[in-house]
Amino acid sequence: MRTSQYLLSTLKETPASAEVISHQLMLRAGLVRNLASGLYTWLPTGLKVLRKVENIVREEMERANAIEVLMPMVQPADLWEESGRWEDYGPELLRLKDRHNRAFVLGPTHEEVITKLVANEINSYKQLPLSVFQIQTKFRDEIRPRFGIMRGREFLMKDAYSFHLGEECLKKTYQKMFDAYCRIFDRLGLDYRPVIADTGSIGGEASHEFHVLADSGEDEIAFSDNSDFAANVEKAEALAPQGERAEPTQEISTVELKLERLIKTSNLDLKTTVKTLLVLGTATEGEPEKIIALVLRGDHQLNEVKVENLSAIASPLTFATDEQVSAIANCHSTSLGPKGLAVDVIVDRSAAHLSDFVCGANVNGQSYTGVNWQRDCGEINIQDIRNIVTGDPSPCGSGNIIIKRGIEVGHIFQLGDKYAQAMNCGVLTENGKNQILTMGCYGIGVSRIVAAAIEQNHDKYGIKWPAAIAPFQVAIVPMNMAKSARVKETAEALYEQLQQAGIEVIFDDRKERPGVMFADHELIGTPILLIVGERNLDEQNIEVKNRITGEKLLMPISDVMSLFK
RNA sequence: CGGUGAUUAGCGCAGCUUGGUAGCGCACUUGGUUUGGGUCCAAGGGGUCGCAAGUUCGAAUCUUGCAUCACCGACCA
Numbered sequence: 235m236r237t238s239q240y241l242l243s244t245l246k247e248t249p250a251s252a253e254v255i256s257h258q259l260m261l262r263a264g265l266v267r268n269l270a271s272g273l274y275t276w277l278p279t280g281l282k283v284l285r286k287v288e289n290i291v292r293e294e295m296e297r298a299n300a301i302e303v304l305m306p307m308v309q310p311a312d313l314w315e316e317s318g319r320w321e322d323y324g325p326e327l328l329r330l331k332d333r334h335n336r337a338f339v340l341g342p343t344h345e346e347v348i349t350k351l352v353a354n355e356i357n358s359y360k361q362l363p364l365s366v367f368q369i370q371t372k373f374r375d376e377i378r379p380r381f382g383i384m385r386g387r388e389f390l391m392k393d394a395y396s397f398h399l400g401e402e403c404l405k406k407t408y409q410k411m412f413d414a415y416c417r418i419f420d421r422l423g424l425d426y427r428p429v430i431a432d433t434g435s436i437g438g439e440a441s442h443e444f445h446v447l448a449d450s451g452e453d454e455i456a457f458s459d460n461s462d463f464a465a466n467v468e469k470a471e472a473l474a475p476q477g478e479r480a481e482p483t484q485e486i487s488t489v490e491l492k493l494e495r496l497i498k499t500s501n502l503d504l505k506t507t508v509k510t511l512l513v514l515g516t517a518t519e520g521e522p523e524k525i526i527a528l529v530l531r532g533d534h535q536l537n538e539v540k541v542e543n544l545s546a547i548a549s550p551l552t553f554a555t556d557e558q559v560s561a562i563a564n565c566h567s568t569s570l571g572p573k574g575l576a577v578d579v580i581v582d583r584s585a586a587h588l589s590d591f592v593c594g595a596n597v598n599g600q601s602y603t604g605v606n607w608q609r610d611c612g613e614i615n616i617q618d619i620r621n622i623v624t625g626d627p628s629p630c631g632s633g634n635i636i637i638k639r640g641i642e643v644g645h646i647f648q649l650g651d652k653y654a655q656a657m658n659c660g661v662l663t664e665n666g667k668n669q670i671l672t673m674g675c676y677g678i679g680v681s682r683i684v685a686a687a688i689e690q691n692h693d694k695y696g697i698k699w700p701a702a703i704a705p706f707q708v709a710i711v712p713m714n715m716a717k718s719a720r721v722k723e724t725a726e727a728l729y730e731q732l733q734q735a736g737i738e739v740i741f742d743d744r745k746e747r748p749g750v751m752f753a754d755h756e757l758i759g760t761p762i763l764l765i766v767g768e769r770n771l772d773e774q775n776i777e778v779k780n781r782i783t784g785e786k787l788l789m790p791i792s793d794v795m796s797l798f799k
Numbered sequence: 800c801g802g803u804g805a806u807u808a809g810c811g812c813a814g815c816u817u818g819g820u821a822g823c824g825c826a827c828u829u830g831g832u833u834u835g836g837g838u839c840c841a842a843g844g845g846g847u848c849g850c851a852a853g854u855u856c857g858a859a860u861c862u863u864g865c866a867u868c869a870c871c872g873a874c875c876a
Binding site for chain 2: 245246247248249250251253268270271325377378380492493494497504507508509510511512530531532533535536538553554556559566567568570592593594711713714716717746747748749750751752753754756765767768769777
């Protein structure tokens with residue numbers, strides 16, 4: 235490729251709208267352009283990278299015996315009604331109508347379509363197990379698209395689905411996929427971790443996420459400092475504190491300050507206080523809305539995922555309005571406390587372990603000290619409803635927790651039969667009976683990987699691509715080619731030779747000053763720069779600069795091809 | 800969905816307080832100059848100032864509404 239005939243589209247200045255480094259560099263290096271909120275055009279250089287990621291993913295899927303298909307992005311709404319997700323999915327699902335007024339959705343995922351397909355195509359146990367995958371554009375109407383490609387509304391995803399007669403077979407394929415994912419991220423050259431994950435709205439049993447570690451990541455991951463344990467903070471169990479709860483030593487007394495003021499003025503340790511949140515309980519038909527109180531130790535944070543997984547709590551989690559709060563406690567939410575609340579109370583394990591604690595008194599501007607659970611609040615329902623924090627004992631039983639941020643680039647699930655059941659996807663077994671299939675599903679955010687790779691591999695000059703996904707393997711940068719016939723001949727010959735050898739080479743044949751060319755190629759992140767200049771031609775040498783290490787060395791022109799063996 | 804802010808040339812921004820011929824830097828075009836790290840000089844092209852309504856002799860500037868984009872928040876101790 236010659237730059238003079240290519241769409242380089244690099245920018246000197248950083249567009250104001252780009253927040254994270256990967257977004258800035260993707261715009262500056264001419265990989266993508268923004269079209270509308272969460273929608274991006276892939277420019278030639280970006281597309282090259284995207285295709286490389288795609289191909290690695292494809293090769294490893296095929297190696298894991300998955301077969302490629304391509305399903306429509308636009309899907310009929312009745313499929314989604316059949317699975318129940320037309321109601322469940324919410325506004326993230328973009329719904330649209332065709333000219334005949336028939337309802338469709340833009341596919342955020344393809345469980346329905348693939349399950350329908352398999353239900354129609356697969357009839358016998360002899361055809362199982364089956365794994366299929368596709369690499370297709372998805373659309374999710376995110377509340378808040380951000381960080382450029384990282385959380386766009388339209389994105390490229392690899393999604394795979396496996397079908398089995400039973401749990402045992404599913405587990406085998408799940409492990410195979412797990413291994414395939416590790417190979418993919420190894421080949422991509424990324425620093426990643428598989429972590430135990432919540433199964434979320436898709437449902438099912440076991441699940442792992444694959445995270446690329448980066449400070450800008452949107453997820454928090456809990457690691458043990460003494461074992462391989464790693465889990466999404468959403469999922470990581472916070473163990474109950476050791477030992478028995480201490481006996482009460484204080485009587486309740488009332489303080490004429492709201493809890494917040496009390497904490498500030500008397501320098502109270504948050505660990506001796508509790509906070510109380512009112513949320514909606516599961517709706518039952520014909521009954522008035524039920525409110526449930528959640529109680530956490532003051533220094534802890536509510537884990538929404540854990541709470542939503544409790545059967546008593548409405549999903550999605552909804553906080554009580556100020557009106558609902560006053561109706562129940564006759565005070566503002568900042569003065570709530572568990573004593574004397576006329577609703578069901580769910581107490582976090584750590585909060586439940588306290589004695590002589592401080593809390594709101596359910597009267598505006600008043601708090602209690604010296605409160606004790608059994609004595610003052612009666613029987614309580616104890617659950618794990620908080621986020622694990624640094625220093626907590628690891629749920630695996632070994633070591634303590636440290637927390638790092640990660641970008642979720644892959645997620646695998648053992649789905650079970652939720653969709654197969656709903657779409658009546660079964661086969662005849664050996665003894666001639668129909669049996670509903672068990673499914674697994676396996677996603678990789680292909681476009682997000684491009685952004686994640688940049689988050690992890692950049693410096694002040696630009697992107698430092700891992701070799702496997704660099705848009706070009708090598709750039710030829712001639713010094714003052716317009717004036718020197720020798721430089722031109724040498725550069726052209728090199729270009730010819732590299733092309734012949736099937737190496738992805740970009741030849742900077744623009745009439746630009748050296749500084750401009752260096753800056754562009756460093757921004758784009760081509761791993762090797764071949765610098766052709768008068769300076770070294772007398773000795774028939776060429777300068778080779780490694781973008782990753784910054785090393786420069788001289789080598790005879792005739793040896794250049796050895797770099798690519 | 801709530802809060803905040805922005806919207807003026809392809810990009811980054813000034814001008815708005817105090818209404819009166821629309822500017823700067825980068826990029827682009829042409830000529831010259833320079834040539835191993837974003838040269839320098841000169842000339843030039845490009846904008847219904849987000850949209851709509853209002854106030855006014857006159858609106859980028861004041862008022863109102865709308866749209867789009869971005870950031871923050873959605874944890875209520």
